[in-house]
Amino acid sequence: YVVKEGPANVDYVVTLLKQLLRNTQLKVLVVDDSKTARLHLARLLNIYRFNVLEAENGEQALNVLDDNKDICLMITDFNMPKMDGFDLTKRVRNLYSKQDMAIIGMSTYGNNLLSAKFLKIGGSDFINKPFLEEEFFCRVNQNLDLLEYIKNLKFIASRDFLTGLYNRQHFFDVGEKLFSRAYRMQKATVVALTDIDYFKKINDTYGHDIGDLVLKKVGAMLKASFRATDLVARYGGEEFCFLLPNIEPGQAQGIFEAIRRKIESELLVLPGGEILQITTSIGVCSSLEPSLEEALSKADKMLYQAKRNGRNQVML
Numbered sequence: 001y002v003v004k005e006g007p008a009n010v011d012y013v014v015t016l017l018k019q020l021l022r023n024t025q026l027k028v029l030v031v032d033d034s035k036t037a038r039l040h041l042a043r044l045l046n047i048y049r050f051n052v053l054e055a056e057n058g059e060q061a062l063n064v065l066d067d068n069k070d071i072c073l074m075i076t077d078f079n080m081p082k083m084d085g086f087d088l089t090k091r092v093r094n095l096y097s098k099q100d101m102a103i104i105g106m107s108t109y110g111n112n113l114l115s116a117k118f119l120k121i122g123g124s125d126f127i128n129k130p131f132l133e134e135e136f137f138c139r140v141n142q143n144l145d146l147l148e149y150i151k152n153l154k155f156i157a158s159r160d161f162l163t164g165l166y167n168r169q170h171f172f173d174v175g176e177k178l179f180s181r182a183y184r185m186q187k188a189t190v191v192a193l194t195d196i197d198y199f200k201k202i203n204d205t206y207g208h209d210i211g212d213l214v215l216k217k218v219g220a221m222l223k224a225s226f227r228a229t230d231l232v233a234r235y236g237g238e239e240f241c242f243l244l245p246n247i248e249p250g251q252a253q254g255i256f257e258a259i260r261r262k263i264e265s266e267l268l269v270l271p272g273g274e275i276l277q278i279t280t281s282i283g284v285c286s287s288l289e290p291s292l293e294e295a296l297s298k299a300d301k302m303l304y305q306a307k308r309n310g311r312n313q314v315m316l
């Protein structure tokens with residue numbers, strides 16, 4: 001139905017079907033003072049299965065945005081009473097970056113100066129009215145494809161490929177902010193490091209693939225043991241790190257002791273039938289430290305103590 005102009009090859013149709021599936025999840029806000037224009041755009045967007053919201057001026061649009069934090073595309077007219085598309089775009093860009101929301105400007109009086117001005121203040125794209133339906137669809141989908149692409153890249157850049165946990169980079173990016181915020185309020189943030197015991201022996205005895213399997217298994221147990229507000233990441237090799245912003249330091253021992261016991265008690269049955277017990281040593285810092293780096297250094301010293309003391313234990 002939507003392929004009217006230009007060549008429609010199989011690849012294009014497959015892309016289109018993927019976009020239709022994706023679009024059912026996406027909210028698009030149409031801002032225009034003309035009811036006819038809004039209806040026309042909503043009808044077009046409905047063909048593409050978008051979830052369409054409407055506003056008749058800038059002020060109303062800001063209210064709709066306030067109620068719907070997950071709008072990914074705003075299509076705005078230029079000339080509107082109260083607040084025009086230009087001012088609206090400036091205001092919205094203070095709240096949402098180009099990576100989080102696409103803004104497409106539209107105008108009947110569109111001239112090159114207007115579109116350039118609009119793009120400079122943060123618009124993602126510009127369409128002159130009247131437009132061809134297919135140009136409209138192509139621009140809308142291209143802008144959303146870009147957002148999706150950025151989102152996927154950000155996801156990949158923050159994760160450890162093997163375990164699916166956050167990676168070290170993300171741990172520091174987010175952790176340092178959480179840590180300093182808590183420090184300003186003179187609240188201790190619990191930071192810990194764990195290291196699998198005799199992991200080299202597991203690799204040497206059963207092979208690297210089984211070593212990887214153990215890392216995945218431990219990663220999954222760790223992921224399941226913490227709350228969404230806690231930061232759990234693969235620090236490197238067979239070491240994992242934790243940052244718990246909202247717990248009383250006195251609770252730390254109990255929390256990490258429970259994890260140590262859980263890992264020790266969940267035996268791993270290998271493809272060859274052998275049964276493997278995994279143990280970990282954990283070093284915890286629950287004192288008030290001025291920086292994440294210093295808290296990690298304390299936790300690392302505790303981890304070293306735990307190893308020296310015979311492994312499979314929590315030290316703090």
Ligand code: GH3
Binds near residue numbers: 196215237
């Ligand atoms: P300890 O109890 O003192 O921690 O001894 P360990 O053998 O666990 O410590 P060591 O640091 O000597 O060995 C860690 C090993 O982890 C060495 C390295 O080859 C292995 N390793 C690091 N990353 C990976 C990985 O992604 N997959 C696998 N299979 N092994 C890894």
Ligand code: MG
Binds near residue numbers: 032033078079080
């Ligand atoms: Mg208008």
Ligand code: MG
Binds near residue numbers: 195238239
């Ligand atoms: Mg190690």
Ligand code: MG
Binds near residue numbers: 195198199200238
């Ligand atoms: Mg180790």
